[in-house]
Every structure is written in structure tokens, then in C-alpha cells.
Amino acid sequence: MNLRILKVLLAKEVRLMRRNPFIPRLIVALPFMAMLILPLVANFDVRNVGVTVVDNDCTELSRRIAANMDAAGFLSVKECVFTYDEALQTVENGESDAILVIPPGYSADLLKGRNPQLSLDANGVDAIKGMLGSRYAAISATQTVSRWLSEQGLPLAVPHVNILNYYNPTLDFRNYMIPALMVVLIIIICGFLPTLNLVSEKETGTIEAMNVTPVGKFTFVLSKLIPYWVVGILVVTLGMLIGWLVYGLVPAGNVGCIYLAAVLFSLVMSGLGVTIANKSSTILQSIFVMFAFIMIFQLMGGLFTPIPSMPHWAQYMTYAVPPRFFIEIMRAVYLKGAGISDLWPQYLALSGFALFLCLVAALTYKKRA
Amino acid sequence: MERYIYEKAIDVQSVSKQYGKIQALEDVSFSVAEGSMFGLIGPDGAGKSTLYRILTTIVAPDGGRATVAGLDIVKDYRKIRAEIGYMPDRFSLYPDLTVNENLHFFASLFGVSVKDNYDLIAPFFDQLVKFPNRRAGALSGGMKQKLALGCALIHRPKILLLDEPTTGVDAVSRSEFWDMLAVLKDKGMTILVSTSYMDEAKRCDRIALINGGRILDMDTPERLVAGMGDNLYNASARDMYPLLLALRDMHEVQDCYTFGATLHVVAGADFNPEEISVRLNRMGFDDVEIYPAKGDIEDLFIKLAGNG
Numbered sequence: 001m002n003l004r005i006l007k008v009l010l011a012k013e014v015r016l017m018r019r020n021p022f023i024p025r026l027i028v029a030l031p032f033m034a035m036l037i038l039p040l041v042a043n044f045d046v047r048n049v050g051v052t053v054v055d056n057d058c059t060e061l062s063r064r065i066a067a068n069m070d071a072a073g074f075l076s077v078k079e080c081v082f083t084y085d086e087a088l089q090t091v092e093n094g095e096s097d098a099i100l101v102i103p104p105g106y107s108a109d110l111l112k113g114r115n116p117q118l119s120l121d122a123n124g125v126d127a128i129k130g131m132l133g134s135r136y137a138a139i140s141a142t143q144t145v146s147r148w149l150s151e152q153g154l155p156l157a158v159p160h161v162n163i164l165n166y167y168n169p170t171l172d173f174r175n176y177m178i179p180a181l182m183v184v185l186i187i188i189i190c191g192f193l194p195t196l197n198l199v200s201e202k203e204t205g206t207i208e209a210m211n212v213t214p215v216g217k218f219t220f221v222l223s224k225l226i227p228y229w230v231v232g233i234l235v236v237t238l239g240m241l242i243g244w245l246v247y248g249l250v251p252a253g254n255v256g257c258i259y260l261a262a263v264l265f266s267l268v269m270s271g272l273g274v275t276i277a278n279k280s281s282t283i284l285q286s287i288f289v290m291f292a293f294i295m296i297f298q299l300m301g302g303l304f305t306p307i308p309s310m311p312h313w314a315q316y317m318t319y320a321v322p323p324r325f326f327i328e329i330m331r332a333v334y335l336k337g338a339g340i341s342d343l344w345p346q347y348l349a350l351s352g353f354a355l356f357l358c359l360v361a362a363l364t365y366k367k368r369a
Numbered sequence: 370m371e372r373y374i375y376e377k378a379i380d381v382q383s384v385s386k387q388y389g390k391i392q393a394l395e396d397v398s399f400s401v402a403e404g405s406m407f408g409l410i411g412p413d414g415a416g417k418s419t420l421y422r423i424l425t426t427i428v429a430p431d432g433g434r435a436t437v438a439g440l441d442i443v444k445d446y447r448k449i450r451a452e453i454g455y456m457p458d459r460f461s462l463y464p465d466l467t468v469n470e471n472l473h474f475f476a477s478l479f480g481v482s483v484k485d486n487y488d489l490i491a492p493f494f495d496q497l498v499k500f501p502n503r504r505a506g507a508l509s510g511g512m513k514q515k516l517a518l519g520c521a522l523i524h525r526p527k528i529l530l531l532d533e534p535t536t537g538v539d540a541v542s543r544s545e546f547w548d549m550l551a552v553l554k555d556k557g558m559t560i561l562v563s564t565s566y567m568d569e570a571k572r573c574d575r576i577a578l579i580n581g582g583r584i585l586d587m588d589t590p591e592r593l594v595a596g597m598g599d600n601l602y603n604a605s606a607r608d609m610y611p612l613l614l615a616l617r618d619m620h621e622v623q624d625c626y627t628f629g630a631t632l633h634v635v636a637g638a639d640f641n642p643e644e645i646s647v648r649l650n651r652m653g654f655d656d657v658e659i660y661p662a663k664g665d666i667e668d669l670f671i672k673l674a675g676n677g
Binding site: 004005008009012015016019020204205206207208209211212213214215 | 425426427447450451453455457459460461462463464465466470474475477478479480520
């Protein structure tokens with residue numbers, strides 16, 4: 001490798017990058033898009049669950065249950081009706097998502113020390129909304145009933161449970177997404193861009209002229225990767241700044257751990273990108289192959305679906321998906337304040353992938369056919 | 370011995386190359402004397418570009434040996450790259466870099482300065498100097514060729530390898546380009562140039578006619594044309610196509626093909642132009658004219674390619 005030639009090539013890359021009408025804007029716009037819009041959109045928080053109350057009791061308690069439910073943050077009572085069929089109609093119309101049935105004589109039974117049942121039916125088409133919505137409604141009803149019972153001086157029929165969520169006390173989905181979104185940024189900047197750059201040299205034929213100069217193959221590929229590594233690190237920094245300034249989320253652990261993982265993951269992505277570029281002869285080809293990988297990385301890496309809730313066979317497959325380890329590191333460092341000593345298996349896996357993919361990239365790059 | 374090898378700036382000995390089932394080059398041998406201009410003449414797909422890729426060490430041959438500037442193309446491929454200037458068959462500069470940036474980029478890759486070597490490219494580069502900040506992609510075809518030649522020459526190579534440099538360039542620029550090559554040759558540069566335009570062949574010192582991966586014939590253009598014999602005639606009439614068919618039917622005619630505005634007739638034994646004219650007159654070609662023609666490289670090529 002020749003440092004003088006590398007410097008000449010890098011100067012050219014930077015000049016071309018700055019002159020490109022698209023790349024510099026992408027580098028700035030992408031983190032802003034990803035960090036400002038996606039955490040608000042891509043979240044599984046369930047809000048505005050509509051509930052229809054079938055009130056066959058018609059007492060102060062049944063009215064209080066409905067009123068408290070309407071006042072709860074994520075719930076709103078759409079209608080109070082007297083028959084189940086009317087209530088079902090509102091679910092079928094899509095006006096509400098759940099039905100709460102208060103049986104006749106409910107508060108009287110409670111006062112007599114019996115154990116009457118409320119029933120709660122939810123629309124399961126949107127599984128997450130159905131599940132969480134009915135849970136919220138149940139919590140609200142239980143709270144109202146137990147408060148009412150204590151006001152009447154009766155023993156609590158329902159044991160009271162205190163829930164405390166560790167690491168993400170408010171169960172805010174954003175705190176879960178923001179660290180992982182930075183992974184997506186590196187996937188795109190360090191995976192996609194060098195691939196497109198290398199293949200475009202093939203398409204314009206400039207690689208032919210380059211191949212007959214004394215430029216070594218390693219130097220040439222390195223000149224393509226270094227700028228994007230720098231950009232990748234800048235984008236992560238920008239992402240962390242936005243996370244802090246806009247969402248007030250700062251890593252609980254050491255920022256150095258995040259940068260180390262980001263550097264390792266940049267190596268993984270650029271190794272994969274160069275391998276794909278070596279095997280494609282047109283930009284279109286490389287885009288399609290890269291896209292297939294990115295799809296799998298996003299869906300299998302634990303970005304949206306938590307890995308423990310995947311089927312067992314799929315969980316084993318995720319060990320072959322490099323972003324899985326980076327996402328784990330990011331979330332652990334950000335939310336739990338973990339360090340390298342806790343996360344060494346993940347760091348080791350990322351290093352292994354980086355070494356392997358860079359080796360494959362070097363072996364598939366042929367200057368001489 | 371060393372000196373003897375070096376007198377052959379390029380020496381190719383029975384080089385072969387196969388791509389899958391396609392035999393791109395078959396037993397090709399030739400050599401180029403130092404300071405001369407050698408032309409590879411042949412149609413598209415003849416194997417010219419493959420030969421260039423082998424000589425520029427991008428591709429290794431399947432069989433045979435070759436040296437460039439006395440260096441083996443397989444063993445010394447790194448050293449060769451500093452000795453040659455190569456212009457691929459398609460434009461291969463960075464279209465988003467300016468004229469000046471491209472030139473300085475290629476100079477600094479070789480670790481030389483543009484100023485030191487500018488004298489070599491000055492004769493043809495003066496036109497480009499007028500717009501140093503124009504992007505290479507925005508230049509006209511002829512200008513692009515000049516810039517590409519400048520970038521290939523800026524490290525003062527000993528041997529210049531040009532693969533179809535004039536393809537897709539207008540006739541005036543083509544002629545200018547060959548004038549530039551003549552100037553470079555006068556300065557002692559060895560040039561290997563390929564073209565599919567037969568009329569450019571006579572500007573080379575020696576040419577090789579290449580087709581289907583094989584060299585058909587090789588000599589100076591004059592001697593190749595002279596060796597063709599005097600059995601070539603022009604034929605013309607109002608209805609050219611029926612005339613072509615009629616002549617091809619005659620047993621005294623070896624071959625007949627269109628050549629510009631007339632037909633070229635390759636005469637066989639006992640071909641008598643007067644007698645043929647009379648016969649054609651009787652067949653209805655009342656305005657037929659047949660007269661001796663001076664053959665050129667294209668006629669020779671058709672003859673050789675037809676025999677192969």
C-alpha cells in the first residue's frame with residue numbers, strides 16, 4: 001500500500017462526494033429524517049382505544065367505571081348502550097375497539113360480598129391494539145372498583161399489583177427505537193453508499209483506467225471506504241445529539257462503547273458492500289442485492305420485533321444477522337448503562353463478522369481476471 | 370541480449386485467450402519495433418480489445434508469452450504499468466472532475482508533476498487549456514479524446530497503447546488525432562493503435578489485419594496492398610443490386626461486393642472486362658462500366674477474411 005497514492009485517491013473521493021448533487025444532502029437529511037420522524041411514527045404505543053360500555057347495572061358505581069375509563073389517558077368511552085348486540089355493532093362499524101359488559105346487580109352483589117364478574121371483549125384484528133387496549137381497560141376498571149370498595153369500607157376483593165418497569169420506566173417506545181435507528185443509519189451510509197460508488201466506477205469505465213496505473217487494489221478499495229467510515233461516525237454523532245436535544249435521551253453507559261460498536265459495524269457493512277460491488281456489473285444489480293440484505297437486517301435484527309418473541313428457529317437464524325449484535329449493544333448501553341465487560345459476546349461477534357466480511361471483500365476483488 | 374529484447378518495444382509470442390467457449394485470441398504473434406507506430410486493423414469483435422487487456426496486464430493470457438518494454442506481462446505486471454500509457458476503447462476519465470483536475474489526478478497517481486511533462490502534450494492540449502475548469506463529462510467527443518490522450522501521456526510513458534481511439538469521433542477530429550499521433554511518434558514514442566476504420570491503416574508503419582482472434586496478415590500497408598495483384602475492377606450501372614447479383618453468378622468472378630458508390634470485382638482466371646461488358650449489355654445493363662481499380666486495405670481485408 002502506498003500512502004501517497006491513498007492520499008491522492010482520498011482527495012479525489014472527497015472532491016467527487018462534495019460535487020455529487022445527492023450524497024451530501026443525503027448525509028445530512030437522513031439522520032434528521034430517521035431521528036425526528038421515525039421515533040414518532042414507528043412506535044407500538046397504543047392510544048385512543050375506543051370502548052363501548054354495556055351498562056346493565058345502572059348504578060353510581062357503573063357510571064363511575066365508565067367515567068373513569070373515559071378519563072384514562074389511552075382510553076375513550078365511545079358509547080354507553082344497554083344490549084350486547086348494540087355494542088357489537090359499534091365494534092363492527094370500527095367506532096370502538098373493545099366492549100365492557102357490566103352485569104345487572106353488579107354493585108349490589110359486590111356489597112353482599114359475592115364476586116361478580118365484569119367481562120371485556122376486544123377486537124383482535126389489530127392484535128397489539130386489542131391486547132394492550134383490553135389490558136388498559138381492565139386496569140382502569142379494576143382501579144375504580146377497588147377504590148369504590150375501600151370507600152364503602154369493604155375488604156379489597158382484588159389484590160393490588162404495583163408495576164415498575166426497569167430501564168425504561170415509562171415504557172416509552174421511543175427510548176427503545178432511537179438507539180436502534182442509529183444502526184439503520186450506518187447500514188445505509190456505510191453499506192449502500194460505498195457499494196454504489198464502486199459499481200459506478202465500473203459503469204463509467206474509470207476502473208479500467210485505474211487498473212493500469214500503479215494503484216494497488218487494497219489502496220483503491222480503502223480510498224472508497226475511509227470517507228464513508230468518517231461519514232458513518234459523523235452520522236452516529238449527529239443521531240446522538242438529536243436524541244439528546246430533541247428527546248432528552250442520553251446514553252446511560254459510556255459513549256466510547258457506542259463508538260467502538262459503530263466502528264466495528266461500519267467495517268461489517270462496508271465489507272458486505274464491497275463484496276456485493278465486486279460481484280455486480282451494474283448499479284441496478286447491486287441495489288437489488290443490497291436491498292435484499294437490508295430487508296432481512298431490518299426485520300430479523302430485532303429492530304422492530306423483539307428477538308425473544310420470534311419462533312425458536314428464527315431466533316437461531318438471527319445469530320447470522322450482524323445488526324442484531326449492534327442493536328443489542330446500542331440498547332444495552334443507552335438504556336441499561338452496560339459496558340464492554342457485560343457485552344463482550346456481542347463485541348466479539350461483531351469483530352468476527354467484520355473480519356470475515358472484509359476478508360471476503362478482499363478475496364472477491366480482482367484486478368486481474 | 371537485454372538490448373536486443375528492448376528493441377522490440379512489444380513482443381507477443383503465440384498468445385491465446387478463451388472466454389468460456391469463445392476463442393477471443395488464437396496463437397497471436399507479432400512485435401513492435403521501438404519508436405514505430407503499429408496498427409491493429411479489424412472489425413468489432415476481432416479480439417483487439419482482449420489483446421490490449423492482456424498487454425496492459427489487466428487480463429492474463431491462457432497461453433503464450435508477451436513482453437512490453439522488455440518486461441514480462443505476467444511476472445513484471447507492476448513495473449509495466451509505469452511504462453505504458455493506455456487509452457481504453459471507451460471514455461474512462463472522471464466526468465465530474467474538471468479538465469485540470471483529471472490531468473493533475475493522473476499525474477499525481479504516478480507521482481509526477483503536470484508542469485514537468487507538459488511539453489509532451491502541449492502540441493494538442495492548447496485548445497483544452499482555454500477551459501481548464503470545464504467538467505470532462507461536458508466536453509465534445511474530440512475534446513474528450515484529447516483529454517484522455519493527455520491523461521494517458523502525462524507520466525511520460527515509453528509505450529502508448531490506444532484501443533480504438535477514433536471510434537465515435539467526427540472525421541475532422543479523427544484526422545487531427547492521427548496528426549497528433551504522428552507528432553508523438555516523431556518524439557520517439559512507440560505506439561500500438563487499433564482501429565476498425567480501414568482508411569486509417571495507411572498512417573501506421575506496420576499493420577496487422579486481425580479477425581476472429583487470429584492475425585490474417587502483417588506487413589507495411591504499402592506492401593500489403595501491393596501484394597494484392599491487379600485483378601481488381603470497378604463496376605457500375607444504374608441498377609446496382611441486380612448488377613451485383615449478375616456478376617456474382619459469373620464463373621470468371623471470384624468475388625464482388627459494394628465499395629462506396631461502385632462495385633469491386635475480384636477477377637478470376639480468364640476475366641476479360643470487354644467481354645463481360647458485352648455480356649452484361651445483352652442482359653439489359655445497357656450503361657454498365659467496368660474499369661481497373663486500385664485496391665486498398667479494405668479490399669485486402671475482405672479477401673483475407675473471406676478465405677478464412
